[in-house]
Amino acid sequence: xxxxxxxxxxxxxxxxxxxxxxxxxxxxxxxxxxxxxxxxxxxxxxxxxxxxxxxxxxxxxxxxxxxxxxxxxxxxxxxxxxxxxxxxxxxxxxxxxxxxxxxxxxxxxxxxxxxxxxxxxxxxxxxxxxxxxxxxxxxxxxxxxxxxxxxxxxxxxxxxxxxxxxxxxxxxxxxxxxxxxxxxxxxxxxxxxxxxxxxxxxxxxxxxxxxxxxxxxxxxxxxxxxxxxxxxxxxxxxxxxxxxxxxxxxxxxxxxxxxxxxxxxxxxxxxxxxxxxxxxxxxxxxxxxxxxxxxxxxxxxxxxxxxxxxxxxxxxxxxxxxxxxxxxxxxxxxxxxxxxxxxx
Numbered sequence: 001x002x003x004x005x006x007x008x009x010x011x012x013x014x015x016x017x018x019x020x021x022x023x024x025x026x027x028x029x030x031x032x033x034x035x036x037x038x039x040x041x042x043x044x045x046x047x048x049x050x051x052x053x054x055x056x057x058x059x060x061x062x063x064x065x066x067x068x069x070x071x072x073x074x075x076x077x078x079x080x081x082x083x084x085x086x087x088x089x090x091x092x093x094x095x096x097x098x099x100x101x102x103x104x105x106x107x108x109x110x111x112x113x114x115x116x117x118x119x120x121x122x123x124x125x126x127x128x129x130x131x132x133x134x135x136x137x138x139x140x141x142x143x144x145x146x147x148x149x150x151x152x153x154x155x156x157x158x159x160x161x162x163x164x165x166x167x168x169x170x171x172x173x174x175x176x177x178x179x180x181x182x183x184x185x186x187x188x189x190x191x192x193x194x195x196x197x198x199x200x201x202x203x204x205x206x207x208x209x210x211x212x213x214x215x216x217x218x219x220x221x222x223x224x225x226x227x228x229x230x231x232x233x234x235x236x237x238x239x240x241x242x243x244x245x246x247x248x249x250x251x252x253x254x255x256x257x258x259x260x261x262x263x264x265x266x267x268x269x270x271x272x273x274x275x276x277x278x279x280x281x282x283x284x285x286x287x288x289x290x291x292x293x294x295x296x297x298x299x300x301x302x303x304x305x306x307x308x309x310x311x312x313x314x315x316x317x318x319x320x321x322x323x324x325x326x327x328x329x330x331x332x333x334x335x336x337x338x339x340x341x342x343x344x
Contacts, residue, residue, distance in 0.1 A: 001052030001306060004287045006125070007182035008207030011155055013084060013125075015281055015306055017055040017211065018048050018299075019290040023074065024066025036294065041074040044299055049078060051303050057185075057211070057290050058118075059088040059129060060110055065117050072119035080120060086211070087114050088127035088159060088185075102132035102140040111152055125211075126153040127185055131165040137172050145178035157183035157211065163198040170206055183209045183287060189217040190257050190276050190322045191249045196344055197330045200285055204343050209287030215280050216273055216291075218246040220254055223265075223272035227255040253324070260321035264314045270304070277305035279318050284343045319344075 003012040022036040036044065048054070056075065058067045068087060075083050089110035092100040100106060115121060126147075132140065147153045158166060158181045166184060173180040184203060188195040188210065195210070203210060216222055224232050236242045261272045268275065280289055293299035310318075326334060333340050 005209065006155065006157075006211075006287045007203075007209035009155055009182040009209075011124075011182070013055050013209075013211075013288045014053050015288055016053050016277075016303065017057050017086070017288040017290045018044070018053055019213070019292045020056055020058040020067050020071045020074075021062050021292060022294055023058070024063045024068075024070035036070070038070065038073060040295070041070050042077075043296060044293065045071075045074045045078070047296060047299055047303075049082070053303070054082060055084040055086065055288060057086040059091075059127075060093050060114055060117075061089075061091050061129070065093075065113070068114055068117035072117060076119060084124045085118060085120065086125040086127065086157075087118065087123055088129040089114065090129040090132055101135055102128050103135045104139055104143040107140065107143050108147075111147060115152065122151055122154060124154045125157050125183060126155070127157045127159045127183075128161075130160045131158070131162070137169055138176075141169060141173050141178050142176070145173075145176075148179045155179075155182050157181050157185060159185035159211075159213075160187075161199075163202050166199070166202060166208065167206070170208075181208060183211050185211040185213055185290070187214055187247060188212045188280065188283075188286075189215050189221065190261070190279055190318060191217040191220055191254055192247050193322060193324065196283075196342070197326065200283075200343050203285040208285070210285045211287060212280060212289045214246070215277055215289045217249065217254075217276070218242075220249060221258070221261065221273060221276040223261075225254070225258060227259065257318075257322050260318055264310070264317060267314065268308075268310070270308075271301060273302060274305040275310065275314075275318075277302065278308065278310050279315060281306070282310060282315060 002015045004015055006013050023041050056071055058071050060068060090102050098105045144156045148156065156179050161184060170180055186195050186199060219236055231237050261275055264275050265272055277289055280286055291302045293302060
């Protein structure tokens with residue numbers, strides 16, 4: 001397992017991170033992603049640790065706190081210094097008017113509750129799950145900086161920010177000498193390359209590492225979907241709440257990418273999922289991929305995405321198959337690549 005810098009920080013994370021969204025599952029959305037028992041969770045954690053994957057991602061809203069609680073129990077038999085924990089807040093967690101957002105009130109409350117559920121006294125990487133446009137950026141970043149100084153949080157990151165959200169935040173942190181976002185948890189996959197347009201160039205320029213969520217395209221690149229057979233009956237993509245809340249992918253475009261993945265799979269002897277993950281690991285700014293698994297078999301298969309590299313020719317084939325027309329102003333900027341080069 002390769003370890004990579006998280007952005008410009010001195011902090012190293014494994015190239016794969018385990019997403020604990022299937023732990024402690026409650027509610028239709030999280031149940032659709034799979035249910036993991038307490039014993040299974042412990043076993044999955046042990047397999048990850050044996051493979052050098054010691055980074056685990058969760059969030060307060062996952063199963064209404066159940067994921068954090070289950071993760072805390074599953075890692076309890078390991079030394080805390082050997083485990084890296086990432087969690088998040090900002091989204092609504094409670095019925096009160098202050099139980100949402102990135103205000104000082106909500107962030108302090110959220111961190112304290114996450115620490116209790118996880119059974120730890122510090123969090124390695126703490127994310128804002130989304131941008132709160134109703135709270136001053138200064139209030140949010142000052143609060144996070146104080147929690148870093150107090151030792152509750154080691155590093156801060158964000159998730160699902162627009163380019164201007166992230167740049168404004170970095171500018172405010174620099175102005176006051178506060179802790180900066182060193183990571184950005186983003187959606188990026190072979191069937192979702194929008195990250196490359198604005199956020200990747202920003203990340204290159206500002207030194208922000210990408211922690212990629214749903215690297216298999218919201219379950220579309222697992223190798224189970226084929227042009228001839230369509231979506232399997234037992235796929236979570238048949239669950240309306242899962243499809244509606246996730247990225248939308250045109251059917252023909254998906255099959256075009258899958259066809260290219262199948263060709264590379266035949267050349268390499270690797271699975272479709274392993275190739276899709278390995279392609280991402282070759283991209284600029286990517287610090288880690290957050291993988292999930294319903295069981296040990298899926299986990300071990302995903303772990304096979306590391307320790308080898310696609311050839312430049314294979315990467316070019318996948319690039320071409322997954323290419324989409326750029327939106328404005330990116331298609332215009334692409335015409336002047338001599339002075340405004342894209343990172344990929």
